Amino acid sequence: MNLLSSPWIPVRHQAGAGSFLLISYRQLLCEDAGWRISLPRDDLEMACLQLLISLTQVLFLPATMDEVEDRLAVPMPESDFDAAATVSSDWFDLDHPTQPFMQTRAVVAKEITPIQKLMIGLPEGNNHCFFDPIGEVKQLSAPVAAIALFNQATNCPSFGGGFKGSLRGGAPITTLIDAEHLRRQVWTNVVSERQLKDELPPSWQHDLSQDRPTWIDPIQAKQVIHATQIGLVRGLFWQPAHVELIRSEHEGRCDVLGIETDQLYTGFRKEKFNFTLEGVWSHPHGARMLKLKKGEPEIKYQSFTTTAPGWTRLSELVVAKPIQKGEGNAPAMPILQASALGIEPLTLIVGGYRNKQASVIERRHELMTLGRGWASKRDQIDLVVGLGLAAKDALRHKLYFAVKGHRDKGLEGLSVPIHLVAEQRFYASSETLILNAIADEGTFDDWPTAREALVEALSVLCRTLFEELTDPFTAKPELIPIVAWARRSLNNELKKLKEGQ
Known part of the structure; x- marks a missing residue:
């Protein structure tokens, strides 16, 4: 399955109320239809949206906010899509023989990890019950496997001791913007090149020939990486672990989507891999806490650490504050851009996990709407x-x-x-x-x-x-x-x- 050409995006017509189908990324950007993502778990739906936003951000980076508004207004011409998508089509093939999407070939592992481990919050699946527990996931279709791989690497705690986590820490809060249908959802969250230059290192230039994801240009063992060396593609699709999906030899039904398919995955191999990351990369989809520690700025991404609801964090997620009295915060980049675009009212999609080390103890996904006038009176x-x-x-x-x-x-x-x-x-x-x-x-x-x-x-x-x-x-x-x-x-x-x- 190739994310740029295959029908893999699970959607429903009529703003989520219609029939279920899988559409291609090309259909999404080039057709004007009222699709909404349709998955049985809210965290997977958000991960799917974030994956689509990340693809669009790196393949069709708009130069200015005017270009974002143009993309919001009308679907993309198919010729524009084809010209950009063919440049890096091999990067997003889930079963590529040498460089599969977010994976490493020839992973060495003593045992196979059941595929359920990618369903964050569910037990690993190595149980010895006399019956299958309700909700056990034994096999995933390619669309869900790709989404789950991305989610694990981007939004979740690591696999445990010896495994590296995401660029934003163990379980970061992701803040995105909702819209009436999927195409507008995607483009509303794609930030312009001009805004990115305010957040990324001064030397940053968007160059796909140099900025390649980790499964194409692998991280070297024991390598020391500074955050300023990480480009947009590499950062949005950062894979800190060595993982390899195991494909089933048989046809069957996906335990998440319920569809019949001949492309199923029953487990994966993973191996520990050590490197050192210095500094904090400016990820577009996360709100950051800014602190002065011994006179030096310290940056961390917001995360859920208590059972308090999301509204208690709303100020940090929406209102930018320079460091005063030793503390400040910076909202996610789409929120900053939404203010400039004049999107009112604004509905936020706020999601994440509450974890205890490598274990997820709570799943948190909420919608919050800011009324008209929010942008000028935050x-x-x-x-x-x-x-x-x-x-x-x-x-x-x-x-x-x-x-x-x-x-x-x-x-x-x-x-x-x-x-x-x-x-x-x-x-x-x-x-x-x-x-x-x-x-x-x-x-x-x-x-x-x-x-x-x-x-x-x-x-x-x-x-x-x-x-x-x-x-x-x-x-x-x-x-x-x-x-x-x-x-x-x-x-x-x-x-x-x-x-x-």
């Missing part, structure tokens, strides 16, 4: 997020006070960690309030009115959760005083929030 996003977090902190801190009690006053505490329960319930119940606030153009047009309504709604939620969680304890007379004290303190904090203190 400070309001900061303010909305700040109000939500302040209300959460007030509830959590006052319940924690009730849990611990007041020893100096002789007040017994509840001794049950209900403050932790409150935090999770607050996140679950407040998410709609926060997302509706940032999606409402009134938040950006009339902030005082919007603020008043949001604070009132958050206050009602905090008081409701407080009563629900403390009410069972008031059956004990000795606990009533600490609950009353905590309630009064909470009301004082919410009053300060309302008054803007």
